[in-house]
Amino acid sequence: MISTPASKKFICAPCDASPDDDDDDDDGSVTHDSYYDVVVCGAGAAGASFARTFAETTSKLCDENERVDASSTPARRVLLLDRAGCAKTVERVERVTRRASVYGARVEALGRFRALGVATASREVAACDAEKKTVTLDDGRVVRYGALCVATGASPRCPLPETCDGRGVDVYAARDVESAEALARRVRASARASASTCSRRIALVGNGGIALELVDALCGRGLAVEGLESCELVWLVKHAAVGDAFFDVDVADFLARALELRRRGGGGDDDDDKTRERGGVDWEALARSSSSAKDGTKRRRVGAAAGPEWATRFRAEVEDARGTGRRRMRLRVVKNVEIRDAVKTPEGANALTLTDGETIEVDAVVAAAGVEPRCEWLDERDAPRSTIDGGVLVDECMRVLGRRNDSIFAIGDACSMERRASAVDAPWFQMRLWSQAAQTGAFAAKVAAGACDGDALGFNFELFTHCTTFFGLKVILLGLYNAQKLESEPANDVVTYQRESLSQNPEACQYVRVLLLRGRMMGAVLVGETDLEETFENLILDGVDLSRFGPHLLDPDVDLEDYFD
Ligand SMILES: Cc1cc2nc3c(=O)[nH]c(=O)nc-3n(C[C@H](O)[C@H](O)[C@H](O)COP(=O)(O)OP(=O)(O)OC[C@H]3O[C@@H](n4cnc5c(N)ncnc54)[C@H](O)[C@@H]3O)c2cc1C
Numbered sequence: 001m002i003s004t005p006a007s008k009k010f011i012c013a014p015c016d017a018s019p020d021d022d023d024d025d026d027d028g029s030v031t032h033d034s035y036y037d038v039v040v041c042g043a044g045a046a047g048a049s050f051a052r053t054f055a056e057t058t059s060k061l062c063d064e065n066e067r068v069d070a071s072s073t074p075a076r077r078v079l080l081l082d083r084a085g086c087a088k089t090v091e092r093v094e095r096v097t098r099r100a101s102v103y104g105a106r107v108e109a110l111g112r113f114r115a116l117g118v119a120t121a122s123r124e125v126a127a128c129d130a131e132k133k134t135v136t137l138d139d140g141r142v143v144r145y146g147a148l149c150v151a152t153g154a155s156p157r158c159p160l161p162e163t164c165d166g167r168g169v170d171v172y173a174a175r176d177v178e179s180a181e182a183l184a185r186r187v188r189a190s191a192r193a194s195a196s197t198c199s200r201r202i203a204l205v206g207n208g209g210i211a212l213e214l215v216d217a218l219c220g221r222g223l224a225v226e227g228l229e230s231c232e233l234v235w236l237v238k239h240a241a242v243g244d245a246f247f248d249v250d251v252a253d254f255l256a257r258a259l260e261l262r263r264r265g266g267g268g269d270d271d272d273d274k275t276r277e278r279g280g281v282d283w284e285a286l287a288r289s290s291s292s293a294k295d296g297t298k299r300r301r302v303g304a305a306a307g308p309e310w311a312t313r314f315r316a317e318v319e320d321a322r323g324t325g326r327r328r329m330r331l332r333v334v335k336n337v338e339i340r341d342a343v344k345t346p347e348g349a350n351a352l353t354l355t356d357g358e359t360i361e362v363d364a365v366v367a368a369a370g371v372e373p374r375c376e377w378l379d380e381r382d383a384p385r386s387t388i389d390g391g392v393l394v395d396e397c398m399r400v401l402g403r404r405n406d407s408i409f410a411i412g413d414a415c416s417m418e419r420r421a422s423a424v425d426a427p428w429f430q431m432r433l434w435s436q437a438a439q440t441g442a443f444a445a446k447v448a449a450g451a452c453d454g455d456a457l458g459f460n461f462e463l464f465t466h467c468t469t470f471f472g473l474k475v476i477l478l479g480l481y482n483a484q485k486l487e488s489e490p491a492n493d494v495v496t497y498q499r500e501s502l503s504q505n506p507e508a509c510q511y512v513r514v515l516l517l518r519g520r521m522m523g524a525v526l527v528g529e530t531d532l533e534e535t536f537e538n539l540i541l542d543g544v545d546l547s548r549f550g551p552h553l554l555d556p557d558v559d560l561e562d563y564f565d
Pocket residue numbers: 041042043044045046047081082083084085086088103123124125126151152153154174175176210304305306307308310374377411412413414432433434435437468
């Protein structure tokens with residue numbers, strides 16, 4: 001269930017990517033009671049990938065069949081629905097290893113899919129009758145389907161507790177480009193107001209990659225916006241350490257120290273120094289707070305990270321054309337707290353009462369505390385949900401578990417791949433990312449088209465990989481890098497080795513950590529230009545026993561490539 005009541009609506013600008021080219025989508029041709037072989041609900045990374053792959057695969061199969069038998073079955077009809085009227089296509093920007101790539105997401109008009117023979121409609125799916133195999137659109141039209149694909153993604157988790165009214169409280173989310181822009185406009189307005197009147201404050205709730213990116217942009221690297229230095233970012237963290245929801249504490253600690261070193265290296269930057277005096281981020285303190293969480297507890301599940309493109313767009317939107325020099329917000333980190341109550345004051349401020357008893361008044365609350373799958377239009381009896389993350393549970397073919405297994409697929413952020421994620425022999429787990437959304441979409445489409453079955457799952461989801469950038473440094477995560485799924489292994493069987501080099505030159509900053517289970521590499525974290533990703537990917541997949549190396553495994557003079565096929 002989405003925990004954001006109407007009174008706590010996130011502020012989000014409408015999608016601006018579509019309207020120009022041929023986007024008066026064929027709503028008109030989607031008539032009441034029309035039938036489609038497949039109806040795809042949601043055209044994000046997952047749904048767009050499904051629609052494209054399904055159209056291409058079925059058209060290829062048709063061509064092949066026609067060559068054999070001219071009277072063979074015609075191409076199957078697909079309908080792609082999205083309430084925002086645009087589609088997000090994930091593209092590989094750079095291939096890093098055989099399985100790891102850097103991805104970006106391109107937004108395009110939904111109508112573009114018509115060139116592939118896919119019907120489209122900019123409508124919201126309001127309800128589904130899985131017995132009759134129909135979906136009802138928000139304008140009352142009913143569409144019949146042979147198979148349904150649930151790709152409606154996830155929503156940012158509301159940081160206000162369900163017990164509080166929260167009516168009128170300004171909660172902003174960092175979900176996508178549009179919401180990032182809306183947030184950027186809010187930050188700019190606060191900075192301007194601060195420059196002309198009094199100091200302003202914004203609360204940030206969350207402790208994952210998105211929160212880290214925001215803190216970096218607003219308080220770390222800074223932005224050319226007048227008045228920003230008079231604003232305060234109050235970072236509300238429910239854990240005892242920052243970055244805890246995404247990183248392992250060691251990696252967070254390294255990144256924080258690397259950033260501090262680089263900042264110190266920029267001694268000639270007057271503006272940087274001035275801002276530090278005014279109370280820019282104390283990255284050393286952040287590093288210390290991360291380190292202090294080394295309490296030996298098991299590492300936890302991770303969440304999605306804010307990507308560089310998202311952060312770039314946010315920065316561009318905040319920055320003032322007239323702004324000169326980088327300015328930074330003051331940062332106050334409040335750990336071990338959550339919001340207990342939130343009200344709009346008669347003066348128009350948002351008053352937050354924290355669980356430690358403090359009350360603060362802020363211009364806005366930024367929700368960066370993870371996401372919740374968004375499928376409230378689908379009955380749980382037809383698509384059972386995960387008790388862990390609320391996603392629609394799927395089998396090895398991306399079909400929903402239970403009585404609608406033959407007719408409903410779920411993909412991307414909306415689904416929960418608990419079965420695959422719990423397979424002990426696979427160094428793979430689910431993280432809500434573009435790459436996984438696109439992969440689940442393409443795989444489910446091939447299953448729906450009859451081009452592959454569950455046996456192909458292993459190949460598609462055999463190794464977890466993620467390539468991203470944090471604080472300007474390349475970060476590659478491979479396999480069970482954070483000991484995911486290894487909680488029940490005897491502690492003595494799990495060994496980690498790490499090495500690091502810190503330098504004011506970002507190109508010379510490196511952090512490498514490998515995790516071995518009974519001598520076999522299960523995962524690795526690579527920060528900076530290590531050039532080890534290909535080798536480590538092969539070592540993880542080959543399962544070579546590396547016990548004899550001990551810590552020398554990370555010795556740059558050892559040529560590991562000699563030890564695998
Ligand atoms: C700020 C941020 C930064 C991120 N950065 C990265 C990154 O750098 N790298 C990375 O790999 N991942 C990143 N992610 C995660 C990634 O964006 C998601 O995992 C991915 O987009 C999920 O794709 P999806 O298609 O499942 O869902 P979505 O992209 O959310 O798409 C769902 C679609 O369904 C539509 N929809 C919803 N409800 C309905 C309805 N009832 N009827 C019709 N249409 C509906 C929506 O309009 C939307 O277009 C980031 C996430 C966030 C929030």
